[in-house]
Amino acid sequence: MHNFIPPHRFFPYLTWTDIDTMSDKENVVIIQPVGAIEQHGPHLPIIVDAAIGMGVLGKALAKLPPHIPAYALPSLYYGKSNEHWHFPGTITLSTETLSATLMEVADSIYRAGFRKLVLMNSHGGQPQVMQMVARDLHIKYADFTVFPLFTWRVPNITKELLTTQEAQEGMHAGDAETSIIMSLLPEQVRIERAVAEYPPSPGKLLSWERNLPVSWATRDISKSGVIGDPTTASKEKGDRILESVSDGWVQVIEEIYAYQPFTT
DSSP, rough: OOOOOOOBBGGGGGOOHHHHHTTTTTGOEEEEOOOBBBBBTTTTTTTHHHHHHHHHHHHHHHSSSSSSSSEEOOBBBOOOGGGGGGGGTTOOOOOOHHHHHHHHHHHHHHHTTEEEEEEEEETTOHHHHHHHHHHHHHHHHHHHHEEEEEEGSSSSSGGGSOOHHHHHHHHBHHHHHHHHHHHGGGGGGGGGOOOOOOHHHHHHHHOOSSSBBOOHHHHHSSSSSSBEEEEEGGGHHHHHHHHHHHHHHHHHHOOOOOOOOOOO
């Protein structure tokens, strides 16, 4: 049931008495992986985002020093993926359903006495949902610190392994995601089906996902469902990416454990 997560770091394997008597609960780091079940081109399975989150987190928790208390909740596999719903197999929650689910999970975590919760999001279509939920939870519970973090934004070397174009324009099912899935779930990659596809530029100032974004659905900018170049992916590259991103997560979890809220 724990998947990639080390068993001793898997929250559901604890008993209620383990949780009731846990010491220093206000500094224990509880991590909620949030993924998606959505199309990732003709070459990758639809579990990509959820698998990356669990794979990276499992690797990080295995490396984490034993004295730092941190536990993974079961992955929330479904996310807000309606930009991909024109491609068969994508399953999406609404913004309202995803937000309500995260709020209610967090209510239970708070009620159990924990005061640090990480929303570890691996899907590029929902960071804003994580941020709004985190803020609302902190407003609701002033002593509850919620960290809305994106899996790929910890310190890591991924962009150093990509071409300039891929680093700048690759957004979905490209080199990085394909490589890391070749490391995590090699039997599920159909690399012979991989195709490269980049969208046209929306303008000199406008962008698809950067500073001045345009709203879009995947079918507007990609026929294959790929936004990037997976043809250059490799398991060796994926192994390096997995090691680097998980190392970054070790650093972040350590910092969250040490973090103390400001008081006024």
